[in-house]
Amino acid sequence: MRISELSARSQVPIPTIKYYLREGLLPQGEQTSATRAVYDEDHLRRLRLIRALIEVGRLPVAAIRKVVAAVQDEDLPVHHMLGTAHYALAPDVEPDADETAWREARDRARTLTGDLGWSINPDAPALDELAQSLLTLDRLGMATDPEAVLPYARAAHALAEHELAGVPFEGPRDAAVEHLVIGTVLYGRLFDVLRRLAQESESSRLLGPSRAADGHSV
């Protein structure tokens, strides 16, 4: 297909496609004359991935370049390719100003995932996020003992099993990464809203109108 059709089918404007070509995010088309190139389904799939990384993952171009390089490197095992996308999605974490507290929190994050039997790269940026999360909860007086944290870890693990089983590993590499990125971000948001709705429902059950009528609600 010509660039105009690629643009129509992908809903990506032609100048944007040309920008992706210049940046090397999208492979060049097959040159059929000095001024004309043709594109195929691989280009369409790559454009879908780039849009997912920008619009859903909210990634900057530098991060997208890394993800695309991992997708293109056929020698890179799929687990590492997915890891590249995953790590790009992780927010930057500043080390805590209190060095001792920060070191302890990082140790706790590693101990926690180790005790759960999870297989995590020791350099995974999400371990720093976990450390920060535990430290913030501690400082605000919220529980972070195993009894408090394990229900979250178990629920997270059950969902992760379900989610990884749904990634289309047999198809093209772009499609697997696109699925992982969209799924990680959007099912995460879906879960977050379902949790707040479930909290409302639980609050209603524990304290709601019928209890209020009995005078138990204040």
Added chain:
Amino acid sequence: MRISELSARSQVPIPTIKYYLREGLLPQGEQTSATRAVYDEDHLRRLRLIRALIEVGRLPVAAIRKVVAAVQDEDLPVHHMLGTAHYALAPDVEPDADETAWREARDRARTLTGDLGWSINPDAPALDELAQSLLTLDRLGMATDPEAVLPYARAAHALAEHELAGVPFEGPRDAAVEHLVIGTVLYGRLFDVLRRLAQESESSRLLGPSRAADGHSV
């Protein structure tokens, strides 16, 4: 205590405390002379709540005013007080440009929570978030059938039961709202990072180094 001690114990600067007093977020102290007032533990607790709403909930002052009004209105049942805080945390959702799709998505959100047996106020803003979430997933070709969504709903419900059981309903109203707000936001973040770590672990189990050595990983 005097305002200087209130500031020291709450770690909130005196000018900020005076601003909260002027805005009516913090009740006036007991006036002991024309230029002097004293404050008590209730003020300290209210300051903790305001800080949680600002720093953890990221709420603007107008939203905080509503939450504080609900906390102060002792005739308002606890379920409604918690609902006020909860709804303040929900992001604004713009109706989708496609009116028909938006109406259908809203109906689906209501049907879904109804089928789950959840007791939700039909005007809960999170229902619009759920509608938006389902619509976005649909458009990106991700599954939103019951089989895809129920694992999230079940996990959300189990965690919500655990969370509501931990809210200190027997104590002061400020403390219950503070706990709910901090818990909703921070355990939500904790869950999000644990889910990404669990995904990495699952990816490693399905596709990781040992599989790679067998030549199954690409």
